[in-house]
Every structure is written in C-alpha cells, then in structure tokens.
Amino acid sequence: GIQVEQSPPDLILQEGANSTLRCNFSDSVNNLQWFHQNPWGQLINLFYIPSGTKQNGRLSATTVATERYSLLYISSSQTTDSGVYFCAVDPPYTDKLIFGTGTRLQVFP
Amino acid sequence: DAGVTQSPTHLIKTRGQQVTLRCSPKSGHDTVSWYQQALGQGPQFIFQYYEEEERQRGNFPDRFSGHQFPNYSSELNVNALLLGDSALYLCASSYNYGYTFGSGTRLTVV
Numbered sequence: 001g002i003q004v005e006q007s008p009p010d011l012i013l014q015e016g017a018n019s020t021l022r023c024n025f026s027d028s029v030n031n032l033q034w035f036h037q038n039p040w041g042q043l044i045n046l047f048y049i050p051s052g053t054k055q056n057g058r059l060s061a062t063t064v065a066t067e068r069y070s071l072l073y074i075s076s077s078q079t080t081d082s083g084v085y086f087c088a089v090d091p092p093y094t095d096k097l098i099f100g101t102g103t104r105l106q107v108f109p
Numbered sequence: 110d111a112g113v114t115q116s117p118t119h120l121i122k123t124r125g126q127q128v129t130l131r132c133s134p135k136s137g138h139d140t141v142s143w144y145q146q147a148l149g150q151g152p153q154f155i156f157q158y159y160e161e162e163e164r165q166r167g168n169f170p171d172r173f174s175g176h177q178f179p180n181y182s183s184e185l186n187v188n189a190l191l192l193g194d195s196a197l198y199l200c201a202s203s204y205n206y207g208y209t210f211g212s213g214t215r216l217t218v219v
Binding site: 031102 | 140142144146150151152153154157164165167197199201203206207208209210211212213215
C-alpha cells in the first residue's frame with residue numbers, strides 16, 4: 001500500500017517564526033489533504049491540494065504530484081498553531097484516507 | 110449547522126468486554142468512515158458505510174463491526190476488547206468529497 005511519511009517529526013518554534021512541513025508519498029494519489037489536530041483530538045481540514053499551490057491566511061501549501069511530495073508553510077506562527085499536523089492521501093479506486101506519521105508543532109510565546 | 114457529533118467522549122472498559130461508539134454525521138453527508146488513532150500515531154482507516162452497507166474495510170479483525178442507520182448515523186462495535194484497542198476513535202462524514210471529522214471517543218481498555 002501507499003506509504004506516507006512526514007518530516008520533521010517534531011518542531012519547536014518561538015512565536016513569529018516561519019516553518020515548513022513536508023509530506024512524501026510513495027505512489028500516485030487522487031487527492032492530498034493537510035489537517036491540524038488540536039489538543040482535544042479534533043482534526044481540522046486545512047487544505048485539499050492534489051497539485052499546485054493554495055494559500056489561506058498565514059498558511060499555504062504546495063503539492064508537486066509528479067515528484068510525490070507536498071509542503072505546508074506556516075508563517076508568523078502563533079501559540080494557537082500548536083498541535084499535530086497530518087497529511088493524508090486518497091489512493092486511486094478507494095475512498096479512504098491514508099494518514100502520514102504527523103509533525104508535532106509547539107509554538108512558545 | 111452542527112458538525113460531526115460523537116458519543117461518548119471518553120470510555121473505560123475492561124478487557125473482554127464489548128463497546129459501542131456512536132456518530133452523527135454532518136447535515137447533508139451520507140457517508141460515514143471510522144478511524145482508529147493510537148497514541149502518537151496517525152489515524153488508521155477501519156471501515157466506511159454508505160447506504161447502510163459497509164463499502165470498504167481496512168486491515169482490522171472481525172471483532173470490529175459497524176452499522177449505518179437510515180438517518181446516516183453510525184455505530185462502531187468492538188467485541189472481546191484487548192488492551193491494544195485503547196485509542197482515539199474518530200468518525201468522519203462526507204458527501205461526494207470533503208471529510209469532516211468529529212472530536213472522537215477516547216477508549217481506554219484496562
């Protein structure tokens with residue numbers, strides 16, 4: 001099956017810093033999503049991004065499908081950005097998400 | 110508009126018991142998927158229900174079963190609980206595409 005790996009596994013930042021999270025996947029996918037899991041466990045969808053670049057406020061994401069990776073950029077980080085960030089892919093001919101290993105982000109004031 | 114609602118939020122069960130978790134999907138969503146998230150890991154797909162039928166299943170034993178009702182709500186049942194079943198169980202609803210996740214049920218097996 002498809003393997004999804006994320007890096008770095010852990011990231012500690014001071015408020016105001018920028019960061020880049022990476023997601024590598026091992027095979028072609030129909031779609032790719034980025035999620036933020038808050039401390040209470042809820043997964044919040046950030047981006048649907050099978051290819052190209054999208055921006056939403058301080059967050060942006062880029063997926064290069066031909067090279068099987070996606071990047072999530074967080075600019076001017078805030079303490080509320082803390083949590084775990086997951087990428088998840090939707091393999092062809094299925095309707096299920098394969099999640100990556102996650103990046104745990106801690107932002108300190 | 111309510112999102113995905115899961116109940117209970119927390120649950121403690123004894124090894125060997127059975128448990129039922131419940132999920133009410135987001136309004137307008139007709140498909141429900143269940144995921145298991147062990148501590149420190151990403152969610153793992155258990156199964157998906159559409160039109161009251163199990164449409165897809167992940168690599169989970171038959172102890173894990175489910176049901177979808179005519180109003181699209183769903184239940185996840187786990188029999189003969191093992192310590193390793195302790196996890197956060199997440200429900201996601203969707204329509205065509207676009208997943209909305211609930212806050213999960215945290216199950217502890219002792």
